[in-house]
Amino acid sequence: MANRLSIVVVEADRERARSIVDSLRDAGDFDISVISEVTGLARHVSNRDPDVVLVDMTSPSRDSIEELTLASGPLERPVAMFVDRSDDGLTKAAIEAGVSAYVVDGLRPDRIKPIMDAAIARFHMFHRIRLELETTKRALEERKVIDRAKGLLMKARGIDEDAAYALLRKTAMDQGRKVVDVAEALVTAAGLLS
Amino acid sequence: MSTTPLEAGIIPLVDAAPLIIAREIGFAEEEGLDLRLHRAPSWSSLRDMLALGQIDAAHMLSAMPVAMALGLGGFAERIDVLSVLSVNGNVIGCSLDLAARMRAAGYGFDFVDATAAGRALIAAAGDTPRIGVPFPFSMHAELLYHWLGALGVQAPQALRVVTVPPPLMAQAMAAGEIDAFCVGAPWGSTAVEDGVGELLLPTTAIRAFAPEKVLAVRHTWAEAEPDLTRRLMRAVWRAGRWLDQEDNCLTASEILARPDYLNVSSEVVERSLTGRLVISPRGDLRSVPNYLVFFRGAAAYPWRSQAALMAHSLAARSGLDRAAAVKAARSIFRTDLYRQNLRDLGAEMPGATDKVEGAMRDPTAVASEAGHLILEPDAFFDGFIFDPTGDE
Numbered sequence: 001m002a003n004r005l006s007i008v009v010v011e012a013d014r015e016r017a018r019s020i021v022d023s024l025r026d027a028g029d030f031d032i033s034v035i036s037e038v039t040g041l042a043r044h045v046s047n048r049d050p051d052v053v054l055v056d057m058t059s060p061s062r063d064s065i066e067e068l069t070l071a072s073g074p075l076e077r078p079v080a081m082f083v084d085r086s087d088d089g090l091t092k093a094a095i096e097a098g099v100s101a102y103v104v105d106g107l108r109p110d111r112i113k114p115i116m117d118a119a120i121a122r123f124h125m126f127h128r129i130r131l132e133l134e135t136t137k138r139a140l141e142e143r144k145v146i147d148r149a150k151g152l153l154m155k156a157r158g159i160d161e162d163a164a165y166a167l168l169r170k171t172a173m174d175q176g177r178k179v180v181d182v183a184e185a186l187v188t189a190a191g192l193l194s
Numbered sequence: 195m196s197t198t199p200l201e202a203g204i205i206p207l208v209d210a211a212p213l214i215i216a217r218e219i220g221f222a223e224e225e226g227l228d229l230r231l232h233r234a235p236s237w238s239s240l241r242d243m244l245a246l247g248q249i250d251a252a253h254m255l256s257a258m259p260v261a262m263a264l265g266l267g268g269f270a271e272r273i274d275v276l277s278v279l280s281v282n283g284n285v286i287g288c289s290l291d292l293a294a295r296m297r298a299a300g301y302g303f304d305f306v307d308a309t310a311a312g313r314a315l316i317a318a319a320g321d322t323p324r325i326g327v328p329f330p331f332s333m334h335a336e337l338l339y340h341w342l343g344a345l346g347v348q349a350p351q352a353l354r355v356v357t358v359p360p361p362l363m364a365q366a367m368a369a370g371e372i373d374a375f376c377v378g379a380p381w382g383s384t385a386v387e388d389g390v391g392e393l394l395l396p397t398t399a400i401r402a403f404a405p406e407k408v409l410a411v412r413h414t415w416a417e418a419e420p421d422l423t424r425r426l427m428r429a430v431w432r433a434g435r436w437l438d439q440e441d442n443c444l445t446a447s448e449i450l451a452r453p454d455y456l457n458v459s460s461e462v463v464e465r466s467l468t469g470r471l472v473i474s475p476r477g478d479l480r481s482v483p484n485y486l487v488f489f490r491g492a493a494a495y496p497w498r499s500q501a502a503l504m505a506h507s508l509a510a511r512s513g514l515d516r517a518a519a520v521k522a523a524r525s526i527f528r529t530d531l532y533r534q535n536l537r538d539l540g541a542e543m544p545g546a547t548d549k550v551e552g553a554m555r556d557p558t559a560v561a562s563e564a565g566h567l568i569l570e571p572d573a574f575f576d577g578f579i580f581d582p583t584g585d586e
Binding site for chain 2: 038039040042057058059060061062063064065066067069070081091092095096100
């Protein structure tokens with residue numbers, strides 16, 4: 001039917017793309033396609049002539065979509081970045097979540113809202129997962145360094161693990177530094193001396 | 195000393211130097227600012243962050259706030275230009291394949307003559323050369339339309355100006371998506387180093403003095419925060435003056451090259467700062483005067499005529515009313531704030547808010563408050579002159 005909105009999702013990561021498509025399907029009956037190629041992006045998008053384009057803000061390729069805002073031919077439909085002029089809330093929420101939408105001229109905001117809501121929720125989730133992953137990775141790395149520093153102290157001073165950790169912590173507190181920084185300094189120094 | 199935080203956005207490019215140096219060499223701190231720099235992934239994201247207030251200042255393509263003033267692309271928020279961050283700094287390059295065809299046709303790659311280079315490119319690339327630029331509203335696009343338009347290419351119809359993010363330019367060229375590109379430092383050199391292209395011209399060969407990046411803020415912010423605006427302008431202006439001293443080039447290169455900024459080798463940055471460019475995979479080296487200018491010749495002064503010229507061309511290409519576009523664009527280039535906030539630092543103050551763009555083929559002394567301002571040449575390759583006071 002002519003009224004079914006077509007959406008193009010620009011996303012290079014297959015897993016993420018699938019997850020966005022799923023949540024859009026839950027939000028309504030849309031004709032959805034995914035573009036994962038970064039070269040020739042604007043050309044690929046305009047070939048599909050969608051009503052809405054969703055693009056990850058952290059991708060440098062987003063600038064290629066801006067080109068479509070300059071409709072050069074009379075048959076081309078001008079595309080504009082979606083800005084909810086009645087209330088900046090939705091646009092702001094989208095940008096904070098890291099997604100931006102481009103829509104063809106004349107599309108009513110209430111038709112876009114369910115799409116935006118679904119995309120915003122999904123991108124928030126991506127953001128949270130990425131943050132959690134980074135935090136976990138950092139914690140793991142810190143733990144490894146501290147373990148090595150403990151090992152060095154145990155060997156060098158003939159103390160047990162608890163005492164080694166206590167020594168690291170006391171040094172860190174005395175110097176107003178983090179335990180991991182002291183541990184790292186120790187590991188580096190040991191590496192130089194050995 | 196307690197400092198006030200100020201969030202600013204940059205794209206990791208050599209011409210973000212005035213903001214990076216303002217922070218790293220301490221000019222911001224001396225003005226009582228904790229200048230926090232955020233790297234944006236794209237120009238459109240940077241624009242949105244600024245328009246929505248996630249940042250208060252941005253390193254921006256000079257044509258972007260002008261396009262916004264004309265209601266083109268994205269938000270309708272009024273963005274003001276406090277000063278020009280950099281002048282020039284772009285190069286035009288072409289694919290190895292196109293370069294080979296141009297060479298076979300007898301072109302000598304002199305890296306100087308824009309007319310000869312443009313004619314050779316048009317002859318070798320066919321009717322509709324596809325040229326990559328970083329953004330549709332940019333000095334890169336402006337210069338291309340002017341250059342090839344003056345040589346008879348029907349712009350914009352017959353010219354395919356394609357937006358390609360600079361980090362992807364080499365890839366797009368390798369994939370055959372574009373025949374040529376116009377891009378800023380260090381990405382032109384990167385394409386040469388990757389062995390996918392050769393450099394054809396510095397854009398100074400097309401227009402000798404083109405405003406490239408500007409210091410942009412929301413109009414409402416500049417109005418609400420006159421003191422922060424003043425301190426930001428002063429820190430950035432002093433950073434520009436510092437960058438203009440040759441002795442500081444090495445230090446600047448090392449700072450800009452760091453992983454949290456450009457994350458490229460300091461040698462690549464230094465080449466851009468000094469204007470000594472490697473132009474082909476064979477290692478040919480060319481020295482380009484005024485390749486990237488931060489300060490001399492009152493480079494930071496936001497001439498309203500520069501805004502007017504960009505608005506004039508953008509309006510012509512987009513079918514908008516030219517007089518209204520020029521008026522809107524002129525008002526966002528804040529020569530008034532420049533005078534007010536930088537005068538006591540000893541900044542050279544031009545006597546006028548406008549100049550005739552393209553009239554100077556040589557360094558020229560002009561009227562200024564202190565009386566010794568010499569402007570750098572600003573001529574176009576085809577003798578084009580834009581008189582902002584002239585009739586439409």
